[in-house]
Amino acid sequence: MEITAVSGPSFFLRSIYLSHVKIEEITEGASFADECEEDIVNAGLCFAAEQKALDYLNRSEQYRKGLTSKLMAKGFDKFSIEKALDYLEGKKYLDDRRFARIWLNNRRITHAEGRLKLMNELAARGIKKEFIKEALDEFFEENSEEEICMRAYRKCMKTKKTQEKTIAYLLKNGFALKLITETGKLYATEK
Template sequence: MSSNFMIVTRMESVNRTKVRVTVDDEVSWVMPASQAETLELYEGRELSEEDYARLYETCILRPAKEKALSMLERRDYTWRELYERLTLQGFPKEAVHKALDYVQSYHYIDDERYARNYLLYHSTGKSRKMVAQTLAAKGIDPQIVETCLEEWEDSDLENIRRLYTGKFSGETDLTPEKRRKILNYFLRKGYQYGDVLSVIKEFDSI
């Protein structure tokens, strides 16, 4: 047997409609069972380099690109989020990287844009620390997060004052229990103890 041939070493049912195909015990991907049957894929099947190249393009890379585009039509994703989603779909890591390179080349994913949009639309009431942690958890580079936060106009003190005015402006003559309740509310949102205490004192002295 020529060394240029590859072997389908494993065919595993994923569910009623999909199978996982493994070649040479190295590369594996998930595809429709009906498509695998049409392409006559089975354990022990020999694949020439040309056969595998066609399979890779039509059954792995193209579907990975199409899946990425489909997901991005519904909402924005960070690079890491999309990578994790595509990997969970059963695409090989190499194909996932190529699919992400493809959508990134058209600026369909842009972590800096994602971070700026998050600050614009989803940061209300959250401390800079909490926002930074959320963006980091989404896989955004710390340098991008830091740059976007530096440009963010709202300071933690301004956010605390805004939240306090909307939620606690009616609270006067604060008892130790009320003060502790308000303090804990802001601490849970990631604000610093000193900043919260400073704002509480401002309003309590009015």
């Protein structure tokens, strides 16, 4: 709905963002003051935050925490952001589960990392633990962690890293020591 103030610019709002004013009360020539006026302005701010969030979502998949930071940097208030992102999540335009799956598949292209590192990277982005677990379980059903570890191990050997540096590198990249040891033995039999 488009709202035009007598002495100000016009703006849009979505009725779900209204807390006090009923949509049928907003008619041509209607006047609002105090709490009702504030409610309409807040609904307009929520709609503006929603539109900016959609701009970001149209460019690439986003996650809630990152999108919140981007919107705050653009000057939107926390209340408007929360309401807008709740709406977008309800419409499935914003989905941290989907983001986690897509992020893992994109990350796999240029990085050879184990479960622990990937889990920590997603947690740092504010993705919920249950979403991380689901995404990682799905990811490692389709991608063998052993093969990823071997890829990283071969990279270390190609760059002539010592065994100690290789192990440290692979541990830092989230592989379990047992997997690293097994990969080292398997690599030795390939030679």
